[in-house]
Amino acid sequence: MKTILLLILAFPFLGAAGERCRGVPSLPVEAACRKACGTKLMHDMCMDTLRGGFDPSPSVHIEVTEYALLATHRALESYGATAAAAAELLCSGSLSGDERAAYNTCLTEYSYAVRCMEHVAGDMVARCRFAGLGEEYVRCVTYVEGCRDRLVRLKSSPLYAMNLVDRNKALLAYSLGQLLGSI
Numbered sequence: 732m733k734t735i736l737l738l739i740l741a742f743p744f745l746g747a748a749g750e751r752c753r754g755v756p757s758l759p760v761e762a763a764c765r766k767a768c769g770t771k772l773m774h775d776m777c778m779d780t781l782r783g784g785f786d787p788s789p790s791v792h793i794e795v796t797e798y799a800l801l802a803t804h805r806a807l808e809s810y811g812a813t814a815a816a817a818a819e820l821l822c823s824g825s826l827s828g829d830e831r832a833a834y835n836t837c838l839t840e841y842s843y844a845v846r847c848m849e850h851v852a853g854d855m856v857a858r859c860r861f862a863g864l865g866e867e868y869v870r871c872v873t874y875v876e877g878c879r880d881r882l883v884r885l886k887s888s889p890l891y892a893m894n895l896v897d898r899n900k901a902l903l904a905y906s907l908g909q910l911l912g913s914i
């Protein structure tokens with residue numbers, strides 16, 4: 732929660748004129764999404780995400796750092812919703828032992844994923860510290876996939892679709908992070 736508050740406080744700086752991180756390119760929304768994403772699904776998700784925080788006009792160039800921060804913020808929001816859904820499911824008394832074990836695993840993995848993405852957003856991207864950033868993004872995705880690996884063993888789960896969205900949002904954050912140049 733503390734990190735989400737910090738990110739919200741950082742939003743007045745998003746898109747501000749000037750350079751946040753030396754040497755990081757500035758691009759219009761569409762150009763950043765085109766460079767970062769290799770599939771239509773990810774491109775569309777990128778456009779939706781970035782349009783939610785920035786002017787999509789081709790004449791408006793925003794430093795890629797700001798796009799990466801917004802994508803990590805959106806991933807964190809999504810992680811929170813999924814963790815809350817898992818906690819709510821655990822409170823229901825109608826779970827099988829396998830479901831209970833899977834949702835407990837998901838809560839654990841998501842707590843690690845949140846800390847990981849908070850580290851990426853607050854300690855690395857926001858401070859222009861890109862060394863090891865790619866590996867850290869991969870670690871964040873791995874935690875989300877740890878939950879998925881437990882969910883796929885169940886016949887069905889309302890968390891599976893949410894987990895897939897979380898994975899895609901983490902991958903989008905990683906893809907935009909790659910535009911920072913040195914990850």
